[in-house]
Amino acid sequence: MGVLEQPAAAAPAPYRRIAAELRARIASGEIRTGEKVPSVRQIAQEWGITASTAGKVLSVLRAEGLVRAVPGVGTVVAAAPGGAPGARTGPPPGRVNGTRPLTRDRIVRTAVALADARGGAALSMRALAAELRVPTMALYRHVPGKDDLVALMADAVFAEAGLSGSAPAGWRGRLEAVARHQWSLYRRHPWLARTVLPAAAAGLMEWAVSPALRQGLEPGAVPRIAATVASYVRGVAVSLTDGPATPDLDPFFTFGLARLLDGVHTYIEQRPAEP
Amino acid sequence: MGVLEQPAAAAPAPYRRIAAELRARIASGEIRTGEKVPSVRQIAQEWGITASTAGKVLSVLRAEGLVRAVPGVGTVVAAAPGGAPGARTGPPPGRVNGTRPLTRDRIVRTAVALADARGGAALSMRALAAELRVPTMALYRHVPGKDDLVALMADAVFAEAGLSGSAPAGWRGRLEAVARHQWSLYRRHPWLARTVLPAAAAGLMEWAVSPALRQGLEPGAVPRIAATVASYVRGVAVSLTDGPATPDLDPFFTFGLARLLDGVHTYIEQRPAEP
DNA sequence: ACCTGAACACCGTTCAAGT
């Protein structure tokens, strides 16, 4: 376990944990589109849980559209939605004797999936290599070391999805949208909050404030407002991984965000005279 | 290095780092009240720095009142201010053959000093035992394990100093005082932000909001306001240890805190009708 | 009974030995 690092992330319910593990196997390419995921019976046996819990696991993944039931066959990995690039069916062109080539991108994606599934503390170079079924030292031909890998993971996650939907025109709507977006990233990837954050995290937040410049906001206030909101979101996110006893922080997050935006509103509206 | 943990805390200037190390030696009891700390010449030699930098180290400690210059003798550890309990001169009564007994309290205090001086990532059971000059396994007779030790460290730090000065009567002054107090704790102990926080951290913040109850605030809002402010402080504190390129966050902290308190002010004043 | 050295099962990473 990491120095000064507590048991990462509250222990989730078994069906959630197992669903996350299967999600990781699918994300890493271990189980590919059209291939069968373990059956209810197999899951129950492998993880030592009851069939009804195992059934819950598959229904979670089905609800996400990640797998689908094929009558007479079993549950298989569904095609990636929207035909996103990188979501291919079957082996890629460059493959050699059945194994896909090891790339930096595949390493990073698998590392993210592993940290999501088993917690940040469970991510080790050895465990990652085992997941990818390559020798540990093979990773070092693609990433300089673990710290850099973690930085790449953070980059990848912040780049993974922009804001969904159209961006509001006003600063308040934008700031709230970006804050909620980052909050959802932290919830999906709890290890992220304790990581060194990429510059991208601050950039999007600053963009959100920019409409207020037309209202006469001093330019120097933009990075401060951005940092304030980003810090708040990250602070709640860090608490998210404080331990198993952590309460549901979603209502807390929403409440605090509203207070914070009210305070920014007061600041922008009164446009203080002093520099 | 810890899993998912980046090089803990920005690399500080050499004179700061060395000052922190000496502070740790004093806090752990290795150098006791009245005993000499290393001279400018010795510091310069031991750490391979110039005499002028070494002089800066001692002037930092002198400015803190931790050491004082005794003409004809050298620089010695000053008596602890205010005669606080635990700050004794000379060996405690229970000592045997020159070594002080190992206690949980001494372990925790030395661990805090070590993490402060060398960064959270440098705290290991082995390093701590070496600092205390005891076998590693001796620690396990006083603390169950490292996770528990870290929790005790957080407890100790949050308990170490209450609010200095008298508490303001109004919620805003109190909330600001507690927020600034916790901010100063994080600055003194950067490893704290990434640690699992003790319940005490939330308690003090809730106490701060309580005067607003007399203004008609719904009781359910108190923990939310407290959590919001605490999360904000912790979020800035986590950024504090993001890396060597971290800018001075103090003005950012002050700016954001003012916005946040403005937002809470708006909330409390309008006392919304909906539940 | 108390204490702790050796051992175990892990880390991240270097480096030289393989192909």
Add this chain to the structure above:
DNA sequence: ACCTGAACACCGTTCAAGT
């Protein structure tokens, strides 16, 4: 030249062997 197994210098903690 490319790849990687063995080795090094660490971890936290168990456990049996010492006193």
